[in-house]
Amino acid sequence: KSKAQGKNKCCLFDDSMREEVMKRACMEGYLREALQQNELSVFFQPQFDIGTGALRGMEALLRWHSKQLGNVPPSQFIPLAEENRLIHQYGKWMLRHACQKNKEWQNKGLPRIPVSVNISPRELEQDCFVEQVITILQETGLEACYLELEITESLMINGDIKAIDKLEALKKIGVGIVQDDFGTGYSSLSYLNSLPIQILKIDKSFIANLQRKESDISLVKAIISLAHNLGLRVVAEGVENTEQVNILKECRCDFTQGFLYSPPVDARTAEEFLKNKE
Numbered sequence: 001k002s003k004a005q006g007k008n009k010c011c012l013f014d015d016s017m018r019e020e021v022m023k024r025a026c027m028e029g030y031l032r033e034a035l036q037q038n039e040l041s042v043f044f045q046p047q048f049d050i051g052t053g054a055l056r057g058m059e060a061l062l063r064w065h066s067k068q069l070g071n072v073p074p075s076q077f078i079p080l081a082e083e084n085r086l087i088h089q090y091g092k093w094m095l096r097h098a099c100q101k102n103k104e105w106q107n108k109g110l111p112r113i114p115v116s117v118n119i120s121p122r123e124l125e126q127d128c129f130v131e132q133v134i135t136i137l138q139e140t141g142l143e144a145c146y147l148e149l150e151i152t153e154s155l156m157i158n159g160d161i162k163a164i165d166k167l168e169a170l171k172k173i174g175v176g177i178v179q180d181d182f183g184t185g186y187s188s189l190s191y192l193n194s195l196p197i198q199i200l201k202i203d204k205s206f207i208a209n210l211q212r213k214e215s216d217i218s219l220v221k222a223i224i225s226l227a228h229n230l231g232l233r234v235v236a237e238g239v240e241n242t243e244q245v246n247i248l249k250e251c252r253c254d255f256t257q258g259f260l261y262s263p264p265v266d267a268r269t270a271e272e273f274l275k276n277k278e
């Protein structure tokens with residue numbers, strides 16, 4: 001078959017630029033089949049209350065283990081999926097699985113916590129996005145307040161009014177809206193006021209040097225105090241050591257997430273965090 005031939009061909013080129021192009025084309029081909037091939041899975045990374053240490057929620061993160069390419073990081077395949085619109089299908093799959101798993105945990109009598117799902121701006125563009133979320137909540141039986149959607153700042157750059165309306169509608173039915181990667185790229189503080197968000201996640205690039213960069217401490221302190229004044233709660237992402245935690249406590253940060261506590265883990269391992277909660 002021509003498809004199979006195409007795959008084999010990819011490996012024969014060794015001119016490096018051509019190889020790069022072919023690698024991308026290969027990856028795209030494999031990505032198209034990833035869902036069918038059962039190569040996608042959902043991992044979870046716990047978030048904790050910085051004061052009490054209690055589990056407060058989990059972020060769902062998409063994982064792709066390709067039979068041909070091995071583990072491919074989201075930073076490589078998400079942009080590719082966004083380009084060729086596969087993101088619609090995969091985003092929907094992700095949302096459904098995250099909600100399903102959360103409901104399953106609740107049915108087992110485990111503590112109820114929100115699970116947050118990353119949403120690509122491409123997904124929010126769809127006219128049917130709100131209905132899609134509502135349908136998934138109904139089909140899985142998960143209450144809206146146990147779902148959070150993480151959006152990025154690229155959404156705000158476009159000033160997409162329709163997207164803002166959709167987020168408002170979702171907030172109204174009880175879905176939590178989280179501003180992800182705050183502080184990266186082009187950011188305007190006024191957007192914080194115009195978007196219906198309840199939680200702000202400070203980008204991990206500000207956390208990375210917290211213990212040795214005085215200016216980053218000032219920045220993080222300012223972001224947190226601004227967020228609190230707007231009635232938002234703050235998650236620090238990418239927390240890797242206790243020095244960072246101590247500084248974040250001083251800055252009055254609310255929640256933490258990072259390798260210090262746990263990397264993203266499979267659903268079975270994530271369940272252990274729920275069992276150990278209180």
Ligand code: C2E
Nearest residue numbers: 061062074075078094118119120238239240258259260264
């Ligand atoms: P994100 O939403 O900002 O997710 C946090 C990323 O930081 C994750 O990378 C996580 O593994 C990583 N991380 C967590 N703790 C630490 C830490 O202590 N140190 C460091 N250096 N990194 C940490 P991951 O899983 O590779 O995902 C990368 C990005 O891909 C995500 O960034 C998100 O924007 C996107 N992504 C992942 N899953 C999905 C998805 O289902 N849908 C969409 N649209 N995007 C997704």
Ligand code: MG
Nearest residue numbers: 059118150180
């Ligand atoms: Mg995120």
Ligand code: MG
Nearest residue numbers: 118152180181
């Ligand atoms: Mg993100």
Ligand code: MG
Nearest residue numbers: 180181201237
């Ligand atoms: Mg982030």
